[in-house]
Amino acid sequence: MQNRYSFGGDEHLFVECDESMSLEAFFKSLSMTNAVRDSQIKGVTEICPANASFQIKFNPDIIRPDDMLREVQAIESAASKTDPVIATRIIEIPVFYQDPWTHETLMRFRERHQDPKATDLEYAARINNYSTVDDFIAAHAGSPWFVSMVGFVAGLPFMYQMVDRPRQIQVPKYLRPRTDTPKLTIGYGGCFSCIYSVRGAGGYQMFGITPMPIFDPEQKTSYLRDFMVFFRPGDIVKFKPIGREEYDHTVEDVAAGRFAPAISDVTFDLREFQKDIDGYNARLEGMINGR
Amino acid sequence: MAVKVLNPGLSTTVQDLGRPGYFHLGIPIGGAMDRLALRAANLLVGNDEGAAGLEAVFIGPHLEFTRDALVAVTGADMPIKLDGEEQPSWTALKVRAGQVLSFGFLKTGARIYIAIAGGIDVPIALGSRSTYPIGALGGFKGRAVAKDDELPVGNAAGGEEGRSIPEPLRRRPGMPAELRVLPGLYWHRVTEESHRNFFDDQWKVAPEADRMGYRFRGGRPLQFVERDQPFGAGSDPSNIVDSCYPYGSIQVPGGTEPIILHRDAVSGGGYFMIGTVVSADMDLIGQLQPNTPTSFVKVDMDGALKARADRAALLDRIRSVFD
Numbered sequence: 001m002q003n004r005y006s007f008g009g010d011e012h013l014f015v016e017c018d019e020s021m022s023l024e025a026f027f028k029s030l031s032m033t034n035a036v037r038d039s040q041i042k043g044v045t046e047i048c049p050a051n052a053s054f055q056i057k058f059n060p061d062i063i064r065p066d067d068m069l070r071e072v073q074a075i076e077s078a079a080s081k082t083d084p085v086i087a088t089r090i091i092e093i094p095v096f097y098q099d100p101w102t103h104e105t106l107m108r109f110r111e112r113h114q115d116p117k118a119t120d121l122e123y124a125a126r127i128n129n130y131s132t133v134d135d136f137i138a139a140h141a142g143s144p145w146f147v148s149m150v151g152f153v154a155g156l157p158f159m160y161q162m163v164d165r166p167r168q169i170q171v172p173k174y175l176r177p178r179t180d181t182p183k184l185t186i187g188y189g190g191c192f193s194c195i196y197s198v199r200g201a202g203g204y205q206m207f208g209i210t211p212m213p214i215f216d217p218e219q220k221t222s223y224l225r226d227f228m229v230f231f232r233p234g235d236i237v238k239f240k241p242i243g244r245e246e247y248d249h250t251v252e253d254v255a256a257g258r259f260a261p262a263i264s265d266v267t268f269d270l271r272e273f274q275k276d277i278d279g280y281n282a283r284l285e286g287m288i289n290g291r
Numbered sequence: 292m293a294v295k296v297l298n299p300g301l302s303t304t305v306q307d308l309g310r311p312g313y314f315h316l317g318i319p320i321g322g323a324m325d326r327l328a329l330r331a332a333n334l335l336v337g338n339d340e341g342a343a344g345l346e347a348v349f350i351g352p353h354l355e356f357t358r359d360a361l362v363a364v365t366g367a368d369m370p371i372k373l374d375g376e377e378q379p380s381w382t383a384l385k386v387r388a389g390q391v392l393s394f395g396f397l398k399t400g401a402r403i404y405i406a407i408a409g410g411i412d413v414p415i416a417l418g419s420r421s422t423y424p425i426g427a428l429g430g431f432k433g434r435a436v437a438k439d440d441e442l443p444v445g446n447a448a449g450g451e452e453g454r455s456i457p458e459p460l461r462r463r464p465g466m467p468a469e470l471r472v473l474p475g476l477y478w479h480r481v482t483e484e485s486h487r488n489f490f491d492d493q494w495k496v497a498p499e500a501d502r503m504g505y506r507f508r509g510g511r512p513l514q515f516v517e518r519d520q521p522f523g524a525g526s527d528p529s530n531i532v533d534s535c536y537p538y539g540s541i542q543v544p545g546g547t548e549p550i551i552l553h554r555d556a557v558s559g560g561g562y563f564m565i566g567t568v569v570s571a572d573m574d575l576i577g578q579l580q581p582n583t584p585t586s587f588v589k590v591d592m593d594g595a596l597k598a599r600a601d602r603a604a605l606l607d608r609i610r611s612v613f614d
Contacts, residue, residue, distance in 0.1 A: 007475050007567075008537030008540055008567040009570055010473070010569055010592065011570050012540075014476055014535070014537065020521035020523060020524070046311060046314050046315060051533050052532045052534070055534075057311075057314070057537075060599065065592055149533065149559060151315065151558035152533075152558060153426065153557060154316065154423070154428070155318075156317055189525075190532075217428040229316045
C-alpha cells in the first residue's frame with residue numbers, strides 16, 4: 001500500500017493511502033496524520049484525516065510545497081515501521097432504531113429512494129441478505145465501528161464497521177439526496193454509517209436516531225462544555241439499541257444535565273484485532289464502563 | 292449597540308478572516324469570500340485588517356446608526372446611499388447618529404463588504420466572529436442578520452474620513468472570468484480529451500452558488516477512465532472513497548457540473564476532484580454572479596505561487612495607501 005501524493009492548489013497536500021476502503025488504509029492515514037502532528041512541521045495549519053486518505057493544509061509562504069511533500073514522504077517511511085497501535089476511547093451510543101421521526105422523514109422522500117415500497121431498513125436488510133429487519137439491526141449494533149473521519153458538516157462522524165469485508169454492510173445512498181434529515185439520525189451510505197450532527201440535507205439511508213447530542217455550538221450539553229464537537233477520528237463506537245421509553249428518558253436526562261456517555265479509554269492494536277476479530281471486539285465491548 | 296438592521300438584504304452575515312484549525316472536525320474556515328475587499332474596508336476605517344464586518348450578497352442591507360461612525364463599503368459595485376444620498380465606494384465615510392446606510396441595485400460583482408470603525412463586536416466563537424449558519428456558530432446568534440437585530444460595534448481606533456483605495460487596486464474578476472486551476476487530486480480519473488475540454492470550454496456560473504460552493508454549467512461532460520470501482524467508493528465512476536476536500540477543489544459529480552468549494556466548504560465527501568483553484572483566485576469567485584461566463588486556466592505550481600505572490604503584492608500596495 002503505497003501512498004499517492006497530490007497538491008490541492010498551493011495550500012493543500014492531499015495523500016491517498018489506498019483507493020479502496022479498509023481498516024489498514026484508515027489506520028495508515030490515522031498513524032500518518034498523528035506522526036505529522038508530532039513532527040510539528042513549520043507552516044502546517046491543519047491536519048485532516050479521512051477514511052483512506054488525509055490532507056494537510058499549509059502556508060506556502062512559510063514552507064515551499066516541494067519541501068512540504070518531502071517532509072511528509074519522509075514520515076511515510078518512518079510511519080511504516082511503527083507499530084499499528086493507537087490509544088483511543090470506546091463509546092456506547094444509544095440508538096432508537098425504527099423511530100417515528102426518521103420514519104416520517106423517509107416516507108416524505110419515498111420517490112427519491114431505490115425502493116419506494118419499503119422502508120430504508122427493509123431495503124438495507126434485503127440487499128444485505130438479512131431475512132428480517134431485526135436481524136439486520138442486530139448486525140448493525142453487533143460489532144464496534146471505527147470513526148474513520150469527522151466532517152462533511154460540523155462534528156459528523158463517518159464510521160467503518162470493524163468486521164471482515166464479507167460481513168460488512170453496504171447500502172447505496174438515496175437516488176437523489178433528501179432536503180431534510182432529522183438531527184442525530186443514524187445514517188448509512190456505501191460502507192459507512194454516520195450520525196447527522198445537525199438537521200439538513202442528506203443522502204444516506206436512515207436507520208434510527210440517538211438521543212445523545214454530538215454537536216452543541218452553545219456548549220450547554222454537560223459533556224460538551226469543554227468542546228462543542230464530541231467525536232474525534234479514531235474513536236471506537238458501539239451502538240446500543242434502545243426503545244421509546246429509554247429514548248425519552250435519555251432526552252430528559254440530557255436536558256437536565258444528568259446524562260454522561262459511557263466512555264472508556266482503550267488501546268487498539270491492529271495486529272491483535274486481525275488475529276481474532278470477534279474475540280478482540282468482545283474484549284473491547286467489555287471495556288465500556290469496565291463491564 | 293451602534294447599528295440597527297432595518298432590512299437585512301438577501302443574506303447578510305458577520306465575517307472576518309475565518310476560523311482555521313477545525314476543518315478536521317467538519318467546521319470550515321469560513322470568513323469573507325473576498326478577503327482582499329474585507330481587508331481594504333477595514334484599513335479604510337482604521338480597523339485591524341481581520342476585524343469583523345458585514346458581507347452582503349446581491350442585495351445590500353438598510354442599517355441605521357445610533358451613534359457617529361466611520362464606515363467603508365468595498366467589493367461589488369453597488370450604489371451606496373446615506374439618507375438616500377449617493378456616496379463613493381472604497382472610501383471612508385462619516386456617518387452621523389440617526390443616519391441610514393442603504394444600497395441601490397447591484398451593478399457588477401456579487402458581494403459588498405461593510406466595515407465599521409471598531410468592528411462588529413459579536414462574541415468570538417472558536418477564534419473567529421465569522422458566521423457558520425449550518426452549525427449555528429459565530430456571527431450574530433449563529434445566523435444571517437435579520438430585521439430589528441441590533442449589532443454591537445467595538446471601540447474605534449482612528450481612521451480618517453475621505454480616504455479612498457485607488458481604482459487600480461480594486462481587484463475584480465474579468466469578463467469572462469478567468470480562474471487559475473492547478474490540476475491534481477483525482478485528475479487521473481478522467482480522459483486526456485476531457486482534460487483538454489475542461490480548460491477549453493467556456494462555463495457559466497449556475498444559480499446554485501453560495502458560500503459553500505459555486506456550481507458551473509455549460510462545458511462538455513467529462514469522460515472517465517474505466518476501472519472497477521474500489522471497495523467503499525460507490526458505483527458511479529465519479530465516486531471515490533469519501534476523502535477530504537481542499538478549499539477551492541473542483542468536484543464534478545457525475546462528470547457534468549463542476550462545483551468549486553469555497554469558504555464554508557463541506558470538509559469531505561465521495562466525489563472525485565479534478566484540481567483546485569489557486570488560493571489567489573478564491574477572492575474572485577466571491578464576486579461572480581450567476582450566468583457569468585467563466586474559463587478555467589491551467590497552471591502549474593510555479594504559476595500558482597506566482598499568482599499568490601502577485602496577490603500579496605497587491606495587498607501591500609493597498610496597505611501602502613495608509614502609510
